[in-house]
Amino acid sequence: MLEVKQLVKRFGALAATDGASFDVRPGELHALIGPNGAGKTTLIHQISGALQPDAGAIVFNGQDVTRQGMARRVQAGLVRSFQITSLFKPCTVRDNLVLAVLARREGAPSWWRSARADAAAHEQAESLLARVGLAGQAHRIAGELAHGEQRQLEVGLALAARPRLLLLDEPLAGMGPDESARMVELLQALKDEGLTLLLVEHDMDAVFRLADRISTLVCGRVIASDSPAAIREHPEVRRAYLGDELEAAR
Numbered sequence: 544m545l546e547v548k549q550l551v552k553r554f555g556a557l558a559a560t561d562g563a564s565f566d567v568r569p570g571e572l573h574a575l576i577g578p579n580g581a582g583k584t585t586l587i588h589q590i591s592g593a594l595q596p597d598a599g600a601i602v603f604n605g606q607d608v609t610r611q612g613m614a615r616r617v618q619a620g621l622v623r624s625f626q627i628t629s630l631f632k633p634c635t636v637r638d639n640l641v642l643a644v645l646a647r648r649e650g651a652p653s654w655w656r657s658a659r660a661d662a663a664a665h666e667q668a669e670s671l672l673a674r675v676g677l678a679g680q681a682h683r684i685a686g687e688l689a690h691g692e693q694r695q696l697e698v699g700l701a702l703a704a705r706p707r708l709l710l711l712d713e714p715l716a717g718m719g720p721d722e723s724a725r726m727v728e729l730l731q732a733l734k735d736e737g738l739t740l741l742l743v744e745h746d747m748d749a750v751f752r753l754a755d756r757i758s759t760l761v762c763g764r765v766i767a768s769d770s771p772a773a774i775r776e777h778p779e780v781r782r783a784y785l786g787d788e789l790e791a792a793r
């Protein structure tokens with residue numbers, strides 16, 4: 544579904560990605576791991592279209608999207624989860640999702656109709672609420688949700704774009720154990736629906752529980768792409784990053 548080929552992104556003298564290559568297969572949850580500063584976020588930004596690579600190629604469903612902008616990629620189904628800062632914090636959870644559904648609709652948005660009166664958008668928003676585990680929270684103000692719930696809503700906003708591949712950058716960051724468990728459950732449910740996911744995550748427990756395959760990025764290069772079992776035993780991965788983290792996740 545996604546082929547990342549020899550991506551290079553330089554910031555001055557630093558090559559944040561330095562010939563990174565890996566692929567994501569349809570229906571899999573693929574995790575991207577690596578030490579701090581390895582280039583994971585820079586890689587995700589290039590895949591989503593937020594950053595232009597200096598060299599290399601990104602192929603999505605057989606189409607070279609390397610020079611396409613973010614909006615075109617989203618239309619094609621390559622969607623990065625929104626950041627919390629793009630929630631409409633003064634609005635309710637339901638209104639956030641209704642607006643996301645309207646924003647992603649094909650063709651010109653019908654702004655002359657009241658968003659609140661759009662039955663189809665409401666129906667889709669209700670289904671998204673249930674999918675991300677916020678069905679009981681529809682009337683709450685988004686800015687007043689707990690951190691973990693805001694991240695669940697953020698996934699809901701991304702799902703409103705009907706992704707074929709959903710990119711998630713550290714969805715468990717800053718969460719307590721209960722919030723993490725809920726997000727892991729949500730990611731597992733999305734995977735069970737058949738959605739393809741690419742996940743950057745430092746929580747090795749979650750990564751090894753959820754991932755079908757794992758790519759390890761070190762100094763801007765993917766040094767191994769394999770099953771969790773093979774990555775766990777991979778000598779170079781253990782040496783570069785995972786020795787201690789893997790023992791803890793066992």
Ligand SMILES: Nc1ncnc2c1ncn2[C@@H]1O[C@H](COP(=O)(O)OP(=O)(O)OP(=O)(O)O)[C@@H](O)[C@H]1O
Pocket residue numbers: 554557559577578579580581582583584585586
């Ligand atoms: N806009 C930028 N300008 C200059 N240097 C940058 C920029 N963005 C990232 N870098 C540098 O590129 C390298 C890779 O950063 P990146 O954030 O992609 O790593 P990461 O693997 O996501 O790290 P972490 O796990 O800590 O989030 C780092 O050395 C970082 O300081």
